Structures are given as structure tokens and as C-alpha cells.
Amino acid sequence: MSFLLFQVRGKALLLIIVLALGGSFPMGCNNTLISSPSPYIKRFINSSWTQRYGEAPGENTVTFIWSAVTSVFTFGALLGSVSVRWVTNQLGRKRAMICNNAVNIVAFGIMAACRAANSFEMILIARFLFGFTSGLGFNIHILYLGDCSPKKIRGTVTLSIAVLMSSGKLMGQFLGLSELLGREEWWNILLGIPVFFSIIQMVTLPFFPEAPRYLLIEKENTEQCKKALQCLWGPGDYKLEIEEMQVEKAALKGERSKTLLELLRDRSARWQLLTVLFIHMAIQFCGISAFSVFAFSIFEEAGIPVDKIRYVTLGIGASEVLTNITCGLLIDRVGRRVLLWGGFGSMAIIMALITLTLELKDYAFWIPYSTVGLIFLFVIFYGGGPAGVIPSLSHELFIQSYRSAAFVFIGILMWVGFSVLGFIFPFLLAALKSFSFMFFSCVCLAISLYLYFLLPETKGKTPLEISEDFKNIQLCAPSNVDVCLETRL
Numbered sequence: 001m002s003f004l005l006f007q008v009r010g011k012a013l014l015l016i017i018v019l020a021l022g023g024s025f026p027m028g029c030n031n032t033l034i035s036s037p038s039p040y041i042k043r044f045i046n047s048s049w050t051q052r053y054g055e056a057p058g059e060n061t062v063t064f065i066w067s068a069v070t071s072v073f074t075f076g077a078l079l080g081s082v083s084v085r086w087v088t089n090q091l092g093r094k095r096a097m098i099c100n101n102a103v104n105i106v107a108f109g110i111m112a113a114c115r116a117a118n119s120f121e122m123i124l125i126a127r128f129l130f131g132f133t134s135g136l137g138f139n140i141h142i143l144y145l146g147d148c149s150p151k152k153i154r155g156t157v158t159l160s161i162a163v164l165m166s167s168g169k170l171m172g173q174f175l176g177l178s179e180l181l182g183r184e185e186w187w188n189i190l191l192g193i194p195v196f197f198s199i200i201q202m203v204t205l206p207f208f209p210e211a212p213r214y215l216l217i218e219k220e221n222t223e224q225c226k227k228a229l230q231c232l233w234g235p236g237d238y239k240l241e242i243e244e245m246q247v248e249k250a251a252l253k254g255e256r257s258k259t260l261l262e263l264l265r266d267r268s269a270r271w272q273l274l275t276v277l278f279i280h281m282a283i284q285f286c287g288i289s290a291f292s293v294f295a296f297s298i299f300e301e302a303g304i305p306v307d308k309i310r311y312v313t314l315g316i317g318a319s320e321v322l323t324n325i326t327c328g329l330l331i332d333r334v335g336r337r338v339l340l341w342g343g344f345g346s347m348a349i350i351m352a353l354i355t356l357t358l359e360l361k362d363y364a365f366w367i368p369y370s371t372v373g374l375i376f377l378f379v380i381f382y383g384g385g386p387a388g389v390i391p392s393l394s395h396e397l398f399i400q401s402y403r404s405a406a407f408v409f410i411g412i413l414m415w416v417g418f419s420v421l422g423f424i425f426p427f428l429l430a431a432l433k434s435f436s437f438m439f440f441s442c443v444c445l446a447i448s449l450y451l452y453f454l455l456p457e458t459k460g461k462t463p464l465e466i467s468e469d470f471k472n473i474q475l476c477a478p479s480n481v482d483v484c485l486e487t488r489l
Contacts, residue, residue, distance in 0.1 A: 011208070011231060011232055012148070012157075012232040012233055014204075014208075015145075015148065015208050015232060016145065016157065016160045017164075018200075018201050018204050018205055018208065019097070019141050019144055019145055019201070019205075020141065020160065020161070020164035020165075021197040021198065021200050021201040022097055022100060022101050022104070022137050022141070022197065022198045022201035022202070022205075023097070023137045023138050023140065023141025023142075023144075023161070023164075024138055024141055024161045024162070024164050024165035024168065024391075025164045025165065025167060025168040025171075025194070025197055026104070026133070026134060026137065026168060026194030026195075026197055026198060027077075027134040027135075027137065027138045027165060027168065028164070028165040028166060028167065028168025028169040028170075028171070028172065029168040029169070029171055029172040029193060029194045029197075030073065030130055030131070030134050030168075030172070030194055031168075031169055031172065032168075032169045032170075032172030032173050032176065032317075033172040033175070033176060033190060033191055033193065033194075034069075034070060034073070034191065035173075035176065036173075036176030036177070036178075036182040036190070037176065037182060037187035037190055037191065038066070040183075040184045040187045041066065041069060041123065041187060042062055042066050043184070044115065044120065044123075044187075045057070045062050045065050045066065045120045046062055047118075048118050048119065048120045049061070049062075049120070051118060052118070065120060068124060069120075069123055069124060069127055070127075071419065072124050072127050072128045072131065073127045073128070073130060073131035073134075074131060074415050074418055074419045075128065075131065075419075076127070076128040076129060076130065076131025076132040076133075076134075076135065077131040077132065077134050077135030077411075077415045078131075078135060078411065078412065078415035078416065078419075079131075079132055079135065080131065080132040080133060080134065080135030080136035080137070080139075080411070081135035081136065081138075081139055081407070081408065081410070081411020081412065081414065081415060082260075082408045082411055082412060083136060084136055084139040084140060084143070084404060084407050084408060084411065085257065085259070085260070085404035085405055085407070085408050087099075087100075087136065087140075088140060088143060088404055089257050089404065092210055092211075092214060092219075093140060093143055093144040093147065093210060093211045093214055094144070094205060094206075094208070094209075094210050094211070096136075096140050097137065097140050097141075097144065097201070097205060098201075098202055098205055098206070100133050100136050100137045100140065100198075101133075101137075101198040101199070101201055101202040102202070103129055103132065103133050104129070104130070104133045104137075104194070104195050104198040105195055105198065105199065105202075106129060107125075107126045107129035107130045107133065107192070107195070108126070108192040108195035110122050110125050110126040110129070111123065111126035111127075111130075111188050111191055111192045112188060112189065112192060114126065114188055115188050123188075123191075126191070126192070127191075130191075130192075130194070133198075134194075135411055135415060138165075139407045139408075139410070139411055141161060142158065142161055142391050142394060142395055142407065143211070143214075143395070143403065143404070143407060144211050145157060145158055145160070145161065146158055146213075146391075146392075146395030146396075147211030147212065147213035147214050148211050148212060148213070148228075148232060150233065150241055151241075151244070151460060151461070151462060152332070152460060153332055154332075154392060154395075154396070156331060156332050158391045158392035158395060159324065159327055159331055159388050159389075159391065159392060161391040162324045162327070162383070162387045162388045162390070162391055163321065163324040163325055163388075166317065166320040166321045166324050166383060166387065167321050168194075169317050169320070170314070170317035170318055170320075170321055171193075172193075173313055173314050173317050174314060174317075175190060175193055176190065177314075181193070208231075208232075209224075209227065209228035209231045209232065210224070210228060211228070212225045212226075212228040212229050212232075212241075212245075213225075213245055213400065215228060216242065216245045216246070216249065217245055217248060217249045217400045218257070218400065220249075222242065222246075225242060225245070226238060226242060229241060229242075244462050247462070247464065248399060248400060248462065248463060248464050249400075251399070251464055257400075257401055257404050257405070258401050258402050258404075258405050259405055260405045260408045260409055262405065263398075263402050263405040263406060263409065264409075266402070268467070268471060269398070269402060269467075269470075271454070271470040271471075271473050272397040272398060272406075272467070272470055273409070275397065275454070275455060275470075276394065276397065276406065276409065276410060276413070277413060278447055278450055279340075279386070279390060279393075279447065279451075280390075280410060280413040280414055280417065281413060281417055282344065282386075282443055282444065282446075282447035283386060283390065283414075283417075284413075284414070284417030284418055284420075284421050285417065285421060285439075285440065285443045286344070286347055286351075286382070286386070286440055286443055286444050286447075287347070287351055287378070287437065287440035287443075287444075288378075288379070288382050288387075312372055315376065316375065316376060316379050319376050319379045319380055319383065320379050320382070320383040320387065321383070322383070323379070323380045323381075323382075323383030323384040323387075323388075324383045324384070324387060324388050326383075326384050327339065327383065327384045327385070327387075327388030327389070330384075331388060331389060331392065331459075332459060332460075335457045335458075335459040336389045336392065336393050336396075336455075336457065336458050336459060337451065337452075337455050337456070337457045337458075339384070339385045339386075339388065339389050340385060340386060340389050340393075340451045340455065341448045341449075341451040341452040341455070342385060342448075343381050343382065343384065343385015343386050343389075344385065344386060344444045344445075344447050344448035344451065345444070345445070345448035345452075346381040346385075347378055347381050347382060347385075347386075347441075347444040348441045348442075348444035348445035348448060349441075350374050350377055350378045350381065351378065351437050351438070351440045351441035351444060352437075352438065352441045353374050354371060354374045354375065354378070354437050355435060355437045355438050355441070357370050357371040357374060358371060358437070392458075393458060394406070394407070394410055396458045396461070396463060396466055397458070397463075397466060397470075398463065398467075399463045399464060399467055400463070454473060456469035456470060456472075456473070
């Protein structure tokens, strides 16, 4: 088939954008929107409590409620992530995404009304629902888009997930500026901004087809699968793509979608599970989440003037978007493996240098700015490596019957890791100061070595071929010095 059939055509490009509006983009927005209006929310909690009970709350009470506002989003996202298998099995990819948007609209209504109702409890409910829809929508986004992508450009297509999530983060940082919505009278509208993108998706998604791979393998509808491919990628018989799906379907021998427990018990998937476990835990503890959530504290520690920190943070967000796009030019040429181990390896070196510059910040006026430069460099390697590759890799590692359960597993890793880091990092930063970044450096180095020695290349391969590559990984007995490690790369 002509290579032109594999280019991102008009309707496929529109689907990529539309899926992101209710998937990775609002999740990125929600991760950064909460930072800017935090003083106003605390003030509202104080005034709401005072009007209701006739006395001002204690400092610990306000701190506890504020902590609940930030953490309940993570709890909701965890529940949304683990429900992806049940929801997509019941509704399919497309209807599940539309229903998820409906919940988002309800959450916005609650958030918009909280000030008029003088209820901080409504903030908690809305943040929980926003978290639920972010966790569920993100996983549906990866499943849906991966099931629509021809394998020759699967990496480039699924990379859009990372690009648009980082764009969402940047949008959240931008809208949170005091010159825009980061003001006391607009904070509840600011927190609900992602719903406007969800409404656009809810209106437009019904005009797109269901995911072709889902239609053929799970619904056993070859004709609808072919029509979906033609609708998205243009005229053609797509014989090769349909045959590959049928081979995978035959290999499943009519197996139903597996549960998470069945996936964890399957020894044939142990290397895929270990790889997903190590990569996603490394993402949480490589330092990027610390930069996103605690950027103000980190730059203040580095000695950057307070009035310049928000603009530096915007620059970091823009760097992540640009490097995600650059990764798109490389992922289907050089492959996933090199970008992953090379990215993590470079990040390990940069984190060690950040530790050094933070220790020496008082020796010269330019050293704090070199710290900022190193953080920008860290984000560039993160966006051009792990952030860009992981959405594609997560979809490729598992065959269709295990894929939904795998995303439940990934969701648990992502949000539990985020919660743990959010809890321990302030204490880590207070106790170790700059040396806390050496911990991140060691994590990056360890995962880089694991990926270099054990991860097979997945570029241009079907999930069945990738599964066979993982089965061929063998760790030999310690006595065999000459052949210590054998793997198909």
C-alpha cells in the first residue's frame, strides 16, 4: 500500500485533536490550574467557615481543608483510571469518552456555584469529579487513539497525547496569570476551564467512527472496521492492517478482556509488567513532577526573584511542548528504546549538575540562572524522550485482551506515585535541600540502565511480535560469565 495512505489525513488529524480535548489536554490543565489561585481558595475557605460557624477556623483547619482540595483530585483520578476497563468494555471507546464529558459538565456546575452557595465542600466534590474524569479520560484517550493508528506511524500519532498534555499544562499556567483569570473574583471559573474543551469534544466526537481495532477484535465486525479505517485515513482496502488485526484476534482464540488480577498472574506478561512498573515509577520519581508542582519552592531555593518565577515556569511549559513536537520527528525513525534510555540517562546527569549548582548558588550571581538553564535542559530531554515515548509504548506492550487491564495498572502506578511524591517531596526538600535532587538522579540512572539492557525495540511491530520479543528475554545463571544477558533488541 502506498505510503501516502499512512499520512495523517484531514479527518484523522481532527480526531487526534478532538480526542485530546477530553483526554490528555484537560488532565494537563488540571495539574497546573490549582497553583495560581491557591491564596484565594484558602481565603474563601476561611470566610466560608467564619460565616457558617461564627468564628474563624484555626490555621491547621484551613491547611487540612486546602490539602484535601489538592489531594482529592488525585484520589478521583485514581478511581477514574482503575474504572477504564469496566467503562470501555460496557460502552466502547467513543461512548465512554462522551459520557466522561457529561460528568465533567456536572463538575463545572458545582465548582461555578460554590461561591454563591458559600460552600467549600462543593470545591471538594468538584475537584474529585474533575480528577475522576481526568484519570478516566486520559486512559480512554490512549486506548482510542492507539486502536485507530496504523503501526507505521503509531508512534507519531500517539505522541500527540504527550504534546497536548504538555500544551494543557502550559494553558493552565498561562490562564492562571493575574493579568488573566488568576484573580480572586475568577478563581472558581479558572478551575473549571477544561470543561469548555470537553463540551467541544462532546459535540464533535459523534461524527467520528469507533476505534477500528476495537471494532474488529472485540466486536468482530470486519466491515465496520474497514469503514472506520477508510473514514480516518482515506480510500483503500487496508488489507494488510485488517489481516494483522485478524492474526491477533485468532491468537486470542476468542478470549474475553482480562481483569487486572488475571494480567498480574500471567507469567507470559511479566516482563511487560515489570517494564511498565519501572518506567512509570521512574516518571514519578525522576523529578519532573516535583518541577511541576513545587516549581515556586525550587526556584525560590535557587535564588530566583519571586516576581520572575511565574514567567520562568511558563517558559518551562513551552519547552516541554516544543520538545514533545521534536520527538514526533524522531520516534518512528530512531525508535522508542534509544529515546527512552538516552533521555533518562541525560536527565540523570542534569539532576546531578542541578544539585551542584544549588550547593554553589551563593558563590556567584550567575549560578542560580545556570540552575534555571539546567532545569530547562532537563525538561527538554524529558519531553523529547520519556514523555513523548511512553503513551505509544504503553499501548504497544500488551495484546488487545490485556490492554484495558494494563491501563488500570498504569493508572494505579501513575496516581499512587504522584500522591506519594506530593506527600514526601516537601519533607525531602526541607531535610536534604539541594541533595534531594541526587535521589532523582539515581532513579533516572537506574531506569536508563534497565531500558538499555532489557527493553526490546517496538518500532514498526505488532503487539504479538512485541510480546514474542519479551518472551525471548533471558537472564542467565551467574556462573555463565560470557553470556550474562541475552535479549532480542
